[in-house]
Amino acid sequence: MSIWSINEKELTTKRLSKNVKTDILIIGAGLTGCTTAYFLKKKDICIVDSGKIGHGVTLNTTAKINYFQERIYTKIEKSRGEQLAIKYLESQRYAIAKIKEIVEKEKIKCDFKKVPSFVFANTEKEVPFLEKEIEFLKSQNIKVSKKPLPDKINSYKSYCVEDTYTFNPIKFLEGLFKILEKYDIPIFENTRIYKIEKTKDGYICKSNSRTIEAKKIIFAGHYPYFTMPFFLPLKSTIEKSYIIVSKVQTDKSFTCISSNKPTYSCRFYDDGKNIYQISLGESHDTAFKQNDRYHFERIKDIFGLKDKDIVLKYSNTDIMTPDHMPYIGKIDESLYLACGYNTWGMTNSILAASIISDALLGVPNMFSNTFSPSRFTLAHLAKIPYIIFCQTKSYLGTKLNKNKSWYRGKIRFFKVDGTTYATYKDENGLEHTIKDKCPHLGCSLIFNEQEKTWDCPCHSSRFDIDGKCIKGPSNYDISTNKNGNK
Numbered sequence: 001m002s003i004w005s006i007n008e009k010e011l012t013t014k015r016l017s018k019n020v021k022t023d024i025l026i027i028g029a030g031l032t033g034c035t036t037a038y039f040l041k042k043k044d045i046c047i048v049d050s051g052k053i054g055h056g057v058t059l060n061t062t063a064k065i066n067y068f069q070e071r072i073y074t075k076i077e078k079s080r081g082e083q084l085a086i087k088y089l090e091s092q093r094y095a096i097a098k099i100k101e102i103v104e105k106e107k108i109k110c111d112f113k114k115v116p117s118f119v120f121a122n123t124e125k126e127v128p129f130l131e132k133e134i135e136f137l138k139s140q141n142i143k144v145s146k147k148p149l150p151d152k153i154n155s156y157k158s159y160c161v162e163d164t165y166t167f168n169p170i171k172f173l174e175g176l177f178k179i180l181e182k183y184d185i186p187i188f189e190n191t192r193i194y195k196i197e198k199t200k201d202g203y204i205c206k207s208n209s210r211t212i213e214a215k216k217i218i219f220a221g222h223y224p225y226f227t228m229p230f231f232l233p234l235k236s237t238i239e240k241s242y243i244i245v246s247k248v249q250t251d252k253s254f255t256c257i258s259s260n261k262p263t264y265s266c267r268f269y270d271d272g273k274n275i276y277q278i279s280l281g282e283s284h285d286t287a288f289k290q291n292d293r294y295h296f297e298r299i300k301d302i303f304g305l306k307d308k309d310i311v312l313k314y315s316n317t318d319i320m321t322p323d324h325m326p327y328i329g330k331i332d333e334s335l336y337l338a339c340g341y342n343t344w345g346m347t348n349s350i351l352a353a354s355i356i357s358d359a360l361l362g363v364p365n366m367f368s369n370t371f372s373p374s375r376f377t378l379a380h381l382a383k384i385p386y387i388i389f390c391q392t393k394s395y396l397g398t399k400l401n402k403n404k405s406w407y408r409g410k411i412r413f414f415k416v417d418g419t420t421y422a423t424y425k426d427e428n429g430l431e432h433t434i435k436d437k438c439p440h441l442g443c444s445l446i447f448n449e450q451e452k453t454w455d456c457p458c459h460s461s462r463f464d465i466d467g468k469c470i471k472g473p474s475n476y477d478i479s480t481n482k483n484g485n486k
Contacts, residue, residue, distance in 0.1 A: 028220035039357035108175030398444035
């Protein structure tokens with residue numbers, strides 16, 4: 001559960017129950033997938049999602065619609081050059097304008113709100129790096145002002161822009177859903193695509209005993225479960241962040257984020273009944289610092305949160321690319337991909353939807369070649385040793401050191417016929433046993449005590465306490481009995 005699901009409306013959808021033929025299949029009913037369908041609404045389209053609409057990464061976002069993104073422009077400038085940094089800035093402002101246009105045109109009630117956004121340096125050493133980012137923005141005629149943070153967050157220097165926004169992403173998706181319904185675009189929830197087979201006419205996608213034949217596929221999920229032809233494991237790392245939602249008395253109507261790692265950010269949300277502060281922090285590569293309880297406590301300390309005010313705690317994962325730019329576009333004949341948003345999913349989702357829909361409609365798009373998934377740059381080459389190290393550490397770290405110190409005896413590991421199992425005993429004394437192996441690529445799992453899930457540190461698959469897959473790239477549940485059977 002996240003802040004966006006508190007007042008969520010139940011949408012009327014169904015599971016795939018028969019074989020389907022379609023021109024375009026969109027895999028993933030989050031912000032990217034539904035917005036792409038909105039742009040393509042006069043086409044023959046079908047959308048599927050392994051869970052509920054918007055209940056992937058979209059559900060756990062802080063939902064800041066922002067182009068003032070930490071120090072991303074000077075990072076892109078360093079890895080890819082000034083012109084691509086400028087292009088990325090243009091793309092983010094373009095995406096913001098698109099969201100605003102959709103909200104206003106379709107009259108979607110999603111708490112869309114203009115707010116100032118701050119980026120702050122939380123160490124003295126970080127100040128000159130932040131100032132260099134400000135110089136870049138000002139060189140592109142962005143109005144940036146030096147202002148103190150309007151909250152009790154420690155900072156050495158902070159800057160502010162005024163033309164950024166926040167919204168409720170689930171309410172936005174609810175608005176899109178109503179529009180897609182009018183165009184008879186089917187959305188199948190709880191429909192996981194297990195396998196994609198290429199044919200001479202397109203693709204056959206298998207889901208349990210049903211199939212979908214599609215001429216074109218748009219993969220708009222969090223992490224592609226196919227390795228070929230994209231090789232995402234060698235072109236990205238996974239970053240995990242922690243979110244605490246707490247009740248406050250005043251909507252301070254701003255967003256802020258630190259300019260350096262680990263990231264700390266916050267925003268406010270008024271749902272008409274209560275006012276909430278959404279605090280995020282402790283972002284790190286999933287190969288490291290895997291004690292969730294420690295990170296939540298750190299966020300409480302940084303933001304001065306009191307236990308009596310806290311209503312929700314949850315985490316999110318993001319795909320991080322070596323050159324800080326998303327992967328958007330064609331990866332194979334008639335197969336399109338959108339991922340790697342580097343924690344800025346609100347703008348990059350809309351950007352991806354625009355680029356891919358324009359490609360399918362034959363409409364020119366000024367960003368069509370900017371974010372090609374097939375790119376392999378010097379930044380990618382330089383990052384490969386680190387990526388391989390992280391992958392190896394994630395894999396071996398859970399194999400060699402299963403019984404983490406913070407488990408405090410709540411997790412028990414044992415072997416049966418050479419296979420390792422893990423048991424979690426819940427607060428009622430009931431034992432939940434799973435096979436300690438992610439079905440995706442075989443990594444061992446880490447228990448997330450706060451959210452009561454088994455998490456894969458390699459590629460961020462997630463399973464409930466009984467082994468049911470609730471987030472990919474894994475397409476399968478994990479074994480839940482001591483015989484190792486599915």
